[in-house]
Amino acid sequence: MQQQYKEIYQQTLHWVTEARHLIYQYLEKGSIKHQSKSHVNDLVTEVDQVVEQFFVDKINQLFPDHQIIGEEGMNHSQVRQSEYVWYIDPIDGTSNFVTQQRDFAISIALYHQGVGVFGIIDDVKQNECFHICSGIGCFHNDEPLQLKLQPTRLLDSILAISFHFTSTNGLQFGKQLIEIGPHIRGIRSYGAATFSLLRVALGQIQGYLVPHLSPWDIAAGQLLVKEAGGIVTDFSGKPLTLDQPTTLLAAHPSIHQELLAFIQKLPLYQKD
Known part of the structure; x- marks a missing residue:
């Protein structure tokens, strides 16, 4: 095989x-x-x-x-x-x-x-x-290429965040996501999910949060993140199945749980 x-x-x-x-x-x-x-x-x-x-x-x-x-x-x-x-x-x-x-x-x-x-x-x-x-x-x-993520604190982390600002729900969710700003070093948006996942795998950023992605956006990039020791889940903390659009959180294990807890406290997440 x-x-x-x-x-x-x-x-x-x-x-x-x-x-x-x-x-x-x-x-x-x-x-x-x-x-x-x-x-x-x-x-x-x-x-x-x-x-x-x-x-x-x-x-x-x-x-x-x-x-x-x-x-x-x-x-x-x-x-x-x-x-x-x-x-x-x-x-x-x-x-x-x-x-x-x-x-x-x-x-x-x-x-x-x-x-x-x-x-x-x-x-x-x-x-x-x-x-x-x-x-x-x-x-x-x-x-x-040797991929190995280094442990980090949330306060020292740069995160990529993307969302659909053309829909009311997407814009509201995005506004809530960026409220994490005071707790991290910075926020980036690259305009392509593959680049965000790749930069997590390379250790150039420490996490990626997005409320809606399709399977083709994720399939290749998540393999690199996992190879580097990162965790890739949906916003509920479950592994991705690639059979439908999904939320996504990719990050080093040292901050993944903190990010998950932040997301799950958001009003729109609780509403869903």
């Missing part, structure tokens, strides 16, 4: 490199055409759709019995029940992609029977790929 995992993982790394070049072709053309999905700030571009379709075609060609869950739903609306599930976010940070043409990433992961096989986060503009595979290890580009 490990050899099979390794072969799929290495093949996917090649696909990610191809997808990166595909994105660059669009960037070289200049402006990025986009449209809104659920609301005005929920953007999708032709590039999101083309890149996801690229991965879907590759997976269907080699692994037709695998299930695919992707943000844009390109040609895989007929859900196949399978032990193997792929989670694809072709461009995480689409608003960054459209506005800045940087600070966006390809995120792809494969799970077998609910357990992560591998996860890949590719920072396209920085030419940096962070990836992890079960039984093989963790890497930054081609170099082995």
Whole structure:
């Protein structure tokens, strides 16, 4: 089984490199055409759709019995029940992609029977790929990467917080979340869940709180956080199942429980 995992993982790394070049072709053309999905700030571009379709075609060609869950739903609306599930976010940070043409990433992961096989986060503009595979290890580009979070106090911590400010409930929850400000060193928002999770895994920030994420936002990044010794749960403290949108708290064990206690005292959390 490990050899099979390794072969799929290495093949996917090649696909990610191809997808990166595909994105660059669009960037070289200049402006990025986009449209809104659920609301005005929920953007999708032709590039999101083309890149996801690229991965879907590759997976269907080699692994037709695998299930695919992707943000844009390109040609895989007929859900196949399978032990193997792929989670694809072709461009995480689409608003960054459209506005800045940087600070966006390809995120792809494969799970077998609910357990992560591998996860890949590719920072396209920085030419940096962070990836992890079960039984093989963790890497930054081609170099082995040792991930180990250091214990910290909440007062010394920088947290990433994101929320949907286009909905009343999301905005209210966000306002309540940032009330933690006086108890920590600082708050950041990166515009892409993959970057927030990656920075937790690298020890650059100490935690990430978000009241709503989809499975493709989480699948690859949480594997890196767990490899580093972090804890990833929903706001009730339960492990994530990746079968539906969820709340997320990722942090070092030394502050995870404190953050959980803070969240669970929020009026909107108690209301839910």
